[in-house]
Amino acid sequence: MPRCFLLSAILVSSALLAACADQPLDARSGSGPTLRSSVVSAEDEFPDEAPLRALAAEIPGFGGLYLNSSGETVVYLTRSGAEGQARPVVDRWMRRYGPRGRRVPAVAFRTGAYDFRQLAQWRGAILPDVFGIRGVQSVDLDEAANRLRIGIVSEGAQEPVRGLLSRRGVPEDAALIAVEDSITGLEDAGSVDLLHNPGTIQGHFDAIPGGVQITYVRSYSPQLLQNRCTVAVPVRRNGERMLLTASHCTRTSWINEATPIHQPYSDDYGSWRAGVEAIDPPGVDCGFMRCRYADAALVRTDPGRPDHFGHIARTQFSASSVYPDTMGSLDIDPNNPFFVVSGTASAVAGMRAYKMGRRTGWTYGRVEETCVLVSGGSNRLYRCQLKTRVWVAPGDSGGPLFAINADGTVSLLGVVSTRTGNGSFSYHSPMAGVFRDLGTFQVSPTDGPPPPSEDEEPPVEEGGCPPPQLVC
Numbered sequence: 001m002p003r004c005f006l007l008s009a010i011l012v013s014s015a016l017l018a019a020c021a022d023q024p025l026d027a028r029s030g031s032g033p034t035l036r037s038s039v040v041s042a043e044d045e046f047p048d049e050a051p052l053r054a055l056a057a058e059i060p061g062f063g064g065l066y067l068n069s070s071g072e073t074v075v076y077l078t079r080s081g082a083e084g085q086a087r088p089v090v091d092r093w094m095r096r097y098g099p100r101g102r103r104v105p106a107v108a109f110r111t112g113a114y115d116f117r118q119l120a121q122w123r124g125a126i127l128p129d130v131f132g133i134r135g136v137q138s139v140d141l142d143e144a145a146n147r148l149r150i151g152i153v154s155e156g157a158q159e160p161v162r163g164l165l166s167r168r169g170v171p172e173d174a175a176l177i178a179v180e181d182s183i184t185g186l187e188d189a190g191s192v193d194l195l196h197n198p199g200t201i202q203g204h205f206d207a208i209p210g211g212v213q214i215t216y217v218r219s220y221s222p223q224l225l226q227n228r229c230t231v232a233v234p235v236r237r238n239g240e241r242m243l244l245t246a247s248h249c250t251r252t253s254w255i256n257e258a259t260p261i262h263q264p265y266s267d268d269y270g271s272w273r274a275g276v277e278a279i280d281p282p283g284v285d286c287g288f289m290r291c292r293y294a295d296a297a298l299v300r301t302d303p304g305r306p307d308h309f310g311h312i313a314r315t316q317f318s319a320s321s322v323y324p325d326t327m328g329s330l331d332i333d334p335n336n337p338f339f340v341v342s343g344t345a346s347a348v349a350g351m352r353a354y355k356m357g358r359r360t361g362w363t364y365g366r367v368e369e370t371c372v373l374v375s376g377g378s379n380r381l382y383r384c385q386l387k388t389r390v391w392v393a394p395g396d397s398g399g400p401l402f403a404i405n406a407d408g409t410v411s412l413l414g415v416v417s418t419r420t421g422n423g424s425f426s427y428h429s430p431m432a433g434v435f436r437d438l439g440t441f442q443v444s445p446t447d448g449p450p451p452p453s454e455d456e457e458p459p460v461e462e463g464g465c466p467p468p469q470l471v472c
Contacts, residue, residue, distance in 0.1 A: 063112030064143030067350030076112030181420035188395035209308035211356030230399035234307035237441035245398030293436040294429035310444030321365035321391035328361030345411035357396025365389030
């Protein structure tokens with residue numbers, strides 16, 4: 001299987017700011033409060049951008065980096081003639097964080113209009129107030145466009161946003177204002193057909209892997225009603241066995257109410273319990289809103305329920321995310337029933353990502369944007385979420401987002417969170433944010449090998465990722 005660029009995890013012990021909400025994620029209908037300036041530094045506020053900031057420190061005029069459909073690494077430069085200085089820096093960076101044991105993907109330089117650090121400063125200048133404008137849903141430093149990108153859900157927000165940009169000294173051409181579909185929740189509530197669906201990710205597992213169905217009970221009377229979600233992966237935290245899933249896959253997000261979690265579901269007597277919600281911290285005051293780093297929670301596994309640590313259920317085939325309603329396989333592959341998790345990784349714009357979910361199975365698509373700030377409604381904010389073309393639907397919440405490595409193992413990128421109403425985009429909480437919220441833990445027995453040092457030359461072999469694949 002060919003392999004292509006995968007940005008190795010470098011932020012396991014640090015994290016990026018994000019937030020989530022139990023409610024559907026849509027822009028606030030009210031005018032919003034007057035927001036205060038954030039006092040945290042870019043390193044604290046956007047730690048997942050540390051690799052890009054490092055390149056910006058070494059390369060004059062560095063404007064961003066992404067993967068194109070040909071598998072090339074495209075680097076923006078604002079200064080002509082800087083290619084010679086930039087190439088060895090990019091090559092060294094790629095050797096450290098790129099594909100180990102494969103030829104480093106070709107690097108293509110493109111003229112950029114704006115320096116990455118300048119765009120970051122402009123983003124910081126508008127953040128105190130931009131989410132107070134009615135209809136603003138998202139803000140991103142879009143490294144694939146070399147611009148700021150501000151997502152709005154109504155045309156009426158354009159003029160107030162332009163006015164804010166002008167007052168803060170942001171050139172009109174430096175920001176893209178785009179009308180986008182409203183973000184909605186992935187609630188999958190209702191009565192549950194009490195069938196085990198053996199041989200599928202909706203069925204019962206004696207040892208629980210990632211990517212399979214879980215539920216929590218909303219009510220037992222007068223009718224048994226349950227919300228269906230997905231496990232991201234079993235983990236180990238300070239020696240305890242736990243299951244990673246989404247915060248909104250508990251009764252109340254951002255609050256630890258010790259919600260009982262069942263696999264694959266509960267009956268009227270609370271059978272098949274998998275564990276109890278253990279870690280689901282409240283949002284923090286991030287200077288102008290309530291923030292969470294990730295839509296994530298940990299469930300302490302019951303002693304009587306074994307898990308399949310470091311494994312994600314593998315179904316028989318995957319499907320590309322072609323809207324509407326893409327369905328991958330739900331049936332476990334009898335010849336290759338599990339993905340082995342080698343560790344965590346961070347995503348880069350343009351790479352291919354996969355997900356496993358109890359509703360739509362195994363699907364894949366392109367990472368469109370990284371480190372997107374998203375309004376969560378009710379004065380809540382996500383920070384640094386991944387925006388992808390990976391199809392998700394209600395019930396897939398909490399499932400794993402991952403990349404497939406050349407050796408067949410997978411690197412965990414994040415946790416499925418939500419999507420736009422029409423499903424054209426989905427949002428995921430990256431693992432760096434998960435670690436910031438929940439503390440560090442192991443996602444596999446080894447957590448994978450460390451990246452090569454800057455001085456290490458990896459063995460070179462032919463290969464790479466043929467178009468249009470970006471991660472295989």
